[in-house]
Amino acid sequence: MKIESINIGPLTGNAPLGSAKKPSASFGDILKDSIQKVTDLEKDANLQTEKLTRMENQDIHNTMISIEKADLSYHLMMQVRNKIISAYEEVMRMQV
Amino acid sequence: MGILNILRVGASALNAQRLRMETIATNIANVQSTKTDDGGPYVKKETTFVPTDLSDSKVFSSMLSEKVEGVKVGEIRNSDKPFEKVYDPGHPDADGEGYVTYPNVNLLSEMADMMVATRAYEANVNVVNTTKEMYLKALDIGK
Numbered sequence: 119m120k121i122e123s124i125n126i127g128p129l130t131g132n133a134p135l136g137s138a139k140k141p142s143a144s145f146g147d148i149l150k151d152s153i154q155k156v157t158d159l160e161k162d163a164n165l166q167t168e169k170l171t172r173m174e175n176q177d178i179h180n181t182m183i184s185i186e187k188a189d190l191s192y193h194l195m196m197q198v199r200n201k202i203i204s205a206y207e208e209v210m211r212m213q214v
Numbered sequence: 215m216g217i218l219n220i221l222r223v224g225a226s227a228l229n230a231q232r233l234r235m236e237t238i239a240t241n242i243a244n245v246q247s248t249k250t251d252d253g254g255p256y257v258k259k260e261t262t263f264v265p266t267d268l269s270d271s272k273v274f275s276s277m278l279s280e281k282v283e284g285v286k287v288g289e290i291r292n293s294d295k296p297f298e299k300v301y302d303p304g305h306p307d308a309d310g311e312g313y314v315t316y317p318n319v320n321l322l323s324e325m326a327d328m329m330v331a332t333r334a335y336e337a338n339v340n341v342v343n344t345t346k347e348m349y350l351k352a353l354d355i356g357k
Contacts, residue, residue, distance in 0.1 A: 179225065186221065191218075
């Protein structure tokens, strides 16, 4: 009977795992990415408003919807920020 | 379908209704145009709506299941309703027998169409507003 060795795989450190897989985005990167998306939506809203005032764009509803999109994503960003700040404060209050 | 995609669907419907309103405006404006460049009187324009896929075709997931179906104006075609002939020998566009061919635009039905377009536009604005309310309510979770 052949006894095979138990292969548990790399247990030491994160380096072998990290090198095998695609480096996963850090929390900070994700945050930066979503803030960038909010900025993009706001830029789009700005552009649409400018176009409307220059009478290039005749569709007022498209402008309004761009503004709403930017507004909603901004609200979401603020909520995420509030959560992060409250989590940070929670950690800072921790008794050592 | 994400919340922002619902807004896109609403926007597509608003665009379509605006285009329909444009054709109605053209029809009403030309209700007495008895002569066009093509010779005959003005022909009533009709719009048809078709569903359309709004999703970004480059996103792979959109090809699988997440279809964002909005609406767009399929075609603006000439109506084939009969023209109206009115006896008016003094009219510059009257034919040999003194009859003037008026466009096949019925002002009453145009007004009715206009009300439908307005209401449809309103309904889609409500969709956008309600979607926004839902989103903001969702952000209230845990407050």
